Amino acid sequence: FPGFSFGWGVGGGGGSGSRDGSFGGSGDHSFGGSQGYPGLFPEFYSLSCPQANDIVMSVLESVIAKDPRMAASLLRLHFHDCFVQGCDASVLLDDSSMFVSEKNSGPNSNSIRGFEVIDEIKSRLEEACPETVSCADILALAARGSTVLSGGPNWELPLGRRDAMQASLSEANNNLPPPNSTIQNLITLFRRQGLDEVDLVSLSGAHSIGMARCTSFKQRLYNQDGNNQPDSTLEVTYYNDLKTICPKTGGDNNISPLDFESPARFDNTYFKLIMWGKGLLTSDQVLLTGNVEETMFLVKAFAEDDALFFDQFARSMVKMGNINPLIGYNGEVRKNCRMVN
Numbered sequence: 001f002p003g004f005s006f007g008w009g010v011g012g013g014g015g016s017g018s019r020d021g022s023f024g025g026s027g028d029h030s031f032g033g034s035q036g037y038p039g040l041f042p043e044f045y046s047l048s049c050p051q052a053n054d055i056v057m058s059v060l061e062s063v064i065a066k067d068p069r070m071a072a073s074l075l076r077l078h079f080h081d082c083f084v085q086g087c088d089a090s091v092l093l094d095d096s097s098m099f100v101s102e103k104n105s106g107p108n109s110n111s112i113r114g115f116e117v118i119d120e121i122k123s124r125l126e127e128a129c130p131e132t133v134s135c136a137d138i139l140a141l142a143a144r145g146s147t148v149l150s151g152g153p154n155w156e157l158p159l160g161r162r163d164a165m166q167a168s169l170s171e172a173n174n175n176l177p178p179p180n181s182t183i184q185n186l187i188t189l190f191r192r193q194g195l196d197e198v199d200l201v202s203l204s205g206a207h208s209i210g211m212a213r214c215t216s217f218k219q220r221l222y223n224q225d226g227n228n229q230p231d232s233t234l235e236v237t238y239y240n241d242l243k244t245i246c247p248k249t250g251g252d253n254n255i256s257p258l259d260f261e262s263p264a265r266f267d268n269t270y271f272k273l274i275m276w277g278k279g280l281l282t283s284d285q286v287l288l289t290g291n292v293e294e295t296m297f298l299v300k301a302f303a304e305d306d307a308l309f310f311d312q313f314a315r316s317m318v319k320m321g322n323i324n325p326l327i328g329y330n331g332e333v334r335k336n337c338r339m340v341n
């Protein structure tokens with residue numbers, strides 16, 4: 001694979017870097033952290049709350065056994081947190097007199113789920129280790145645990161994020177990619193977060209699990225380019241199936257799997273489906289059809305090699321999890337993830 005190194009995934013994430021200058025900026029240097037992330041490190045709770053991950057996993061196990069889709073919803077929650085103000089649990093805040101919640105933004109409204117599960121994890125952690133484990137770290141732990149419990153990769157997870165004192169509705173509306181994005185649009189939105197094309201394609205592989213509403217892909221079925229025609233890159237039998245789930249009028253909240261072959265199993269089928277013209281969202285299919293050689297190449301590589309996908313997904317998740325964290329004395333550890341202390 002000339003010109004490609006899948007090792008690039010580690011290091012350098014974080015957009016504008018850490019908000020606490022005391023650790024000396026961003027980049028690939030190792031300051032007391034591991035994997036080149038200043039400030040965050042996997043052992044962060046090993047003295048103050050060694051059982052933190054076990055508590056998260058025990059809640060996830062029972063919740064996901066009852067509702068397998070919840071794994072997908074929790075994975076997405078971490079993404080929607082990190083792309084808005086960084087991984088600071090801003091997405092969990094309810095409306096207050098000080099700010100408007102991110103929950104009613106376009107990408108989140110009627111769509112994002114899992115808040116009750118985070119509440120349950122938080123209350124168990126408050127019993128075991130009061131005022132110790134941040135909501136932002138709970139989101140990162142829940143995203144990793146959900147991936148593992150769905151059959152995906154495991155990874156060493158840097159911890160020590162603190163929680164924001166405010167939310168940003170406007171960033172939620174502007175930074176989270178819409179489902180009908182062009183490839184250029186996706187690349188731009190990921191770059192804004194310090195993520196590259198390799199991260200874009202591997203992280204899109206999260207769509208190996210979970211569901212999307214009809215409203216998120218309807219345009220492809222009936223009027224992709226303003227000429228009342230379907231998206232020509234959509235495979236025809238799949239197109240016909242989708243029309244039964246998503247009629248021309250109504251049914252906007254009907255849901256369809258992002259990976260209909262294995263909607264609850266984290267695997268590389270998502271990429272194989274894209275190869276067959278069966279990506280559900282425009283943003284999925286354009287990774288192959290968007291005429292960007294790098295992303296095209298990566299879709300093929302991940303479709304052919306699940307181990308390569310797993311390895312890169314883990315690296316890119318660590319990188320995404322490092323976007324602009326609050327560390328040191330910045331932010332706080334919330335007692336209730338829905339409100340500032």
Ligand code: HEM
Pocket residue numbers: 069071072073074075076079110111112113177178179180181186200203204206207209210211212213214216258281283
């Ligand atoms: C590349 C740009 C992306 C776009 C345009 C996008 C868009 C979407 C949309 C529109 C949905 C369905 C929402 C609905 O209809 O209710 C969705 C679901 C989902 N997304 Fe993404 N997404 C992107 C990247 C990511 C990333 C980076 C992750 C995580 C690492 C992720 C994880 C998920 C998951 C797991 C679901 C299913 C959630 C559930 O079933 O509750 N997505 N995404």
Ligand SMILES: [Ca+2]
Pocket residue numbers: 080081082083084085086087088089090091
């Ligand atoms: Ca956030």
